[in-house]
Amino acid sequence: MMLAYGLLALGLSSVLAIVTWSVVSDYLTEQRDSAAVVVTSDSAAALRYGLFGAPASCRPGHEQAECDNPTLLPGVRPMDVLNSLPSTDAAATMMYLEDHWYALTGKPSDLPPDVIQGALGGSVVQRRIEVNGQPVLAVGVPLGRQGDAFFEWHPLTTLDSTLRTLKLTLISAAFATALIGLAVGRLASTVALRPLAELTRVARAVATGKLDERLEAENDPHLGGLARSFNQTAADLERRVAADARFAGDVSHELRTPLMTMLNSMQLIQNHRAELPAAVREPVELLGDDLERFRRLVIDLLEISRDDGGDRGSREIVRIADLVRAAADAAAGREVTTVESDAEHLTLQADKRRLERVIANLVENAEDHAGGCKGVGVRAGGLGVIITVDDAGPGIAAEDRTRIFERFGRGETSGRGRGVGLGLAIVARHVQWHHGTIQVTDRPGGGARFTVELPAKSG
Incomplete structure (x- = not known):
């Protein structure tokens, strides 16, 4: 659900960003081009007036710019007229008059030939070009006589910067919207699946033996x-x-x-x-x-x-090393326990009877069904303390390593078939009661190793 919300938000925001980019960029580009053409046309009109003066006669229904065959005013110098033009944002100003180039700024060689030819032919021409690595809009406007034209190019750096900023803003907004969609999806999924999560928690608790757990959603209209x-x-x-x-x-x-x-x-x-x-x-x-x-x-x-039957037992602080040493050695009838120095002072809030039963059952299991107990080790680590019980038997097959902890579940392939099948089940229950874990692996050198981890701390 979270992914669906995120993808939906990303899709909608992407479509909106693309449409916005297309509309706004086209509008800004068109407005910039139109403004450049208007500015260049106004400059060309002022230039015509300065060069040719007011037209003598025009055909009815036509604009002054279309009057026929204007002539230069006596004593007019084209460069002076160019200098007198009002200042604009144009980066270059050039004029082609009577087969000569006049330029205040810019070089005529930077103009594309088709732009020059179009303007000299009497058409208003515009083209995006690059001059010295900078984007500009070149505009050519006829001066009213065949073969004369006025040219300007206008920088597009500001427009490109604006469009770049718009693009980054739209992309950032799309990603931000997607993240918001993911957050909304997570919230919605959490709210929607909360009853199922509660059901999963209660079912897991019941599966682990907490049979008094119950769901509190009986009044929910859906569940x-x-x-x-x-x-x-x-x-x-x-x-x-x-x-x-x-x-x-x-x-x-x-x-x-x-x-x-x-x-x-x-x-x-x-x-x-x-x-x-x-x-x-x-x-x-x-x-x-x-x-x-x-x-x-x-x-x-x-x-x-x-x-x-619900026996809760009683917890007391016990020194693990002493308890394991006493229980294991008594069950084996000899000294089999080795306690590392870092585990000598570890203590645990434990039910002493249950914990002694865990150690005794593991040692008796090794003695009676696995060729004898090879040793019991106690060391710090894992959840707090790690207790290992090694035997001299043939080991336990991987497929039996879970089943042996079930009631009446015996590892037939491990040579333990003579047991009644309850001792290890009791061990698993008591270890779980102490919030610990137990597993069986192969002992280096042969045999099986039962490993019990319990939450202990230094006493």
């Missing part, structure tokens, strides 16, 4: 129906997500009691593993692994249901 439909859809989605979260939370809570019973029983059985028959030991180990996966699944479901 009211769309706004009401969108708000109804968002409200239904919010209720559905809340119901699913409650269901997942209720199920998880109900599973905790029998799960704890099974885990305690399994621990008791494993304590007496040496007393079991050899044929039973392997099934017991497999059952223990599945019970551990079941335990982590229940914990992850409780975590997700807590987020989906």
Whole structure:
């Protein structure tokens, strides 16, 4: 819309400028030419009177300038008559009389031959020429006798300067009008598309998990129906997500009691593993692994249901280096954290439980599904602090690098197929809750590198 307004304004202003230039330039040129011819004709009339005196006889119905065969007055000197002419803006004054040139200024050689011949033949002739690089209008007027003529040329510098100024003014006005058109188009498009921009903002917010966002255009005569439909859809989605979260939370809570019973029983059985028959030991180990996966699944479901249920958490100032070092080393069971000196004193307004879960999930993911954690790094940069978790696995294919952060989205091509698919989804949700970003790339030397950026500042 802005471009359309700008082009329309440019087109209209260009047409107006062209028409104005054509009319005004033609008018000014015609007026200048007519004035030059009139001035030269008046000078020629005064010159005839000074050379020939008043005509003796003229045919009825003709002007004095057309009287036949005037003769020079006795004792008249042509140069004296030329000198006596009233001053005008003419840059040159010349006369051809009785086969001789008389000139006050200018050179007859600068006159075009056709101008000379036309004037000597009894016609008023005018022509634009250049003399010494300057544009002039050469005018030739007959003196009333065949073979005699008077010539002047008038400078056109002022006219050309005026026309040049007019041209620049019109061009500037056209561009200024185009810019005004662009500004008006931008304003009009902003006003016209403001409801759509609001719709885009609210839709983006809903897509990122802010299900309580609503449009405020329900009373708009044009977008009211769309706004009401969108708000109804968002409200239904919010209720559905809340119901699913409650269901997942209720199920998880109900599973905790029998799960704890099974885990305690399994621990008791494993304590007496040496007393079991050899044929039973392997099934017991497999059952223990599945019970551990079941335990982590229940914990992850409780975590997700807590987020989906609207848990706002609590923010406190935490020292990132200490938190990452404690969470990562505990999850790996050994020291794996390296903190750069520029990150030792970085702090963040964070939910300590959520941030610890982010680090623990990434390290456990590397330990359990990617050949072990190769190291956790903390350094200043990016949004404030950059946390990297490297593993020794085969890496993650490019097509899986977004899907692994979805719920139950597992990177099958990366050797992580045994996971339940919720740990990285929880990581992504918690990082977003802290207004940070997470991405996965290839680690130099092989494996995957998870990079978390969080908005931190020096404590």
